[in-house]
Amino acid sequence: MRLHKLVMSVAAMAVVGSGLVADTSKMDVEAVFEKECQGCHGPNHEGGVGSDLRPAVIGKKNSYELASTILNGKAGTAMPEFKDKFTKSDADAMVDYLQHFKGKKIKQLTLETVKAGWKSLNDRMAFFKKYPQAADVKKNTDICFVTERDAERVAFVDGTTGKILSKHPAGFAVHVTVTNKRQPRYAYSISRSGLVTMFDLNTPGQQKIAECQVGSESRGLAVSPDGKYLMAGNYTPGGAILMDAMTLEPLKVYPTSSVIKPNGDIDSSRVAGIFDTPYGPYIAFALKDGGHVYIVDYSKPNYPIVGDIPNIGDILHDGFLNEGKEIGRYLFIASQGSDVVGVVDFKTKSLVTN
Numbered sequence: 001m002r003l004h005k006l007v008m009s010v011a012a013m014a015v016v017g018s019g020l021v022a023d024t025s026k027m028d029v030e031a032v033f034e035k036e037c038q039g040c041h042g043p044n045h046e047g048g049v050g051s052d053l054r055p056a057v058i059g060k061k062n063s064y065e066l067a068s069t070i071l072n073g074k075a076g077t078a079m080p081e082f083k084d085k086f087t088k089s090d091a092d093a094m095v096d097y098l099q100h101f102k103g104k105k106i107k108q109l110t111l112e113t114v115k116a117g118w119k120s121l122n123d124r125m126a127f128f129k130k131y132p133q134a135a136d137v138k139k140n141t142d143i144c145f146v147t148e149r150d151a152e153r154v155a156f157v158d159g160t161t162g163k164i165l166s167k168h169p170a171g172f173a174v175h176v177t178v179t180n181k182r183q184p185r186y187a188y189s190i191s192r193s194g195l196v197t198m199f200d201l202n203t204p205g206q207q208k209i210a211e212c213q214v215g216s217e218s219r220g221l222a223v224s225p226d227g228k229y230l231m232a233g234n235y236t237p238g239g240a241i242l243m244d245a246m247t248l249e250p251l252k253v254y255p256t257s258s259v260i261k262p263n264g265d266i267d268s269s270r271v272a273g274i275f276d277t278p279y280g281p282y283i284a285f286a287l288k289d290g291g292h293v294y295i296v297d298y299s300k301p302n303y304p305i306v307g308d309i310p311n312i313g314d315i316l317h318d319g320f321l322n323e324g325k326e327i328g329r330y331l332f333i334a335s336q337g338s339d340v341v342g343v344v345d346f347k348t349k350s351l352v353t354n
């Protein structure tokens with residue numbers, strides 16, 4: 001009985017105890033380190049202009065002194081003071097993070113997280129019935145769009161009169177916009193901050209149909225020529241995302257957080273270029289850091305990768321398809337890192353030459 005009472009009072013004290021440190025830090029210390037500190041202390045905390053902050057060096061140092069260095073800086077050295085940006089508990093949280101640092105967490109792209117970022121905004125079918133023709137212009141193909149990168153907006157313009165029809169917020173640094181060639185009333189944008197937005201150009205004011213947060217840093221976007229699928233490419237978390245082009249529902253993710261690079265290292269890769277081809281039911285995407293091109297067959301159940309072309313070169317960024325005979329059979333992809341152009345054949349799913 002007495003023991004029971006003792007346990008109870010310890011528990012009660014613990015509750016009181018945590019109540020006292022009410023101002024626990026809400027700072028995302030990893031993100032702040034990347035923004036404010038890594039320039040001097042190195043991305044892996046190994047030091048540079050600043051000192052080595054890895055646990056082997058600072059793990060046993062006095063945590064109060066370390067926190068005080070962060071708040072007050074260190075006179076006579078390059079270490080600036082951060083007391084305007086950090087509270088005391090932020091500094092403590094940063095020291096705790098630094099003293100127990102086990103390397104950066106690799107963020108993995110998962111279908112669950114992308115699905116959680118998917119939002120339907122308007123009833124597509126209701127618009128479809130109500131606006132069979134473009135409401136603001138003669139034909140929906142007359143509409144041009146302008147990406148206002150710094151204003152974080154997409155603007156739709158009447159291509160014949162130059163009149164601005166509407167403007168919409170669409171995420172930080174809108175990067176690319178594409179149209180659905182099969183159903184030209186639908187247009188899509190992707191922002192660098194990973195927001196994909198779908199618009200219906202036939203509606204008055206070009207209303208949004210849906211949006212989906214596919215990652216925290218993104219670039220490429222392409223629609224399959226049959227108009228059914230949309231693929232987005234992510235820098236972080238690395239990978240590609242296949243979506244239903246009529247709803248933006250995420251269907252499958254292709255994570256690229258551990259791929260074999262041309263030099264044999266296994267590491268994470270960003271995805272930059274996405275390429276749809278009229279040659280077959282394929283969308284290809286290039287692993288920017290991994291030197292591979294993957295080919296996805298969207299006509300098959302579960303949209304498998306049917307081709308993996310490795311060792312093309314370093315830093316694969318942009319590419320284009322052949323014109324003329326067998327249009328779209330070959331993808332020419334430029335490697336910024338090794339001054340080569342790889343030629344990928346969608347028929348044999350192999351590298352023709354580079």
Ligand code: HEC
Pocket residue numbers: 032033036037038039040041049050051053058061066067069070074077078079080082094
């Ligand atoms: C402009 C460069 C610079 C920036 C930015 C910078 N530091 Fe420093 N930091 C230094 C230098 C240089 C030292 C070493 C001072 C010395 O010689 O004792 C240092 C020392 C420290 C120390 C003490 C290490 C020890 O062993 O006593 C800590 C902790 C620290 N920095 C954390 C941070 C954090 C956290 C940030 C970001 C919020 C940051 N620093 C940003 C340059 C920088």
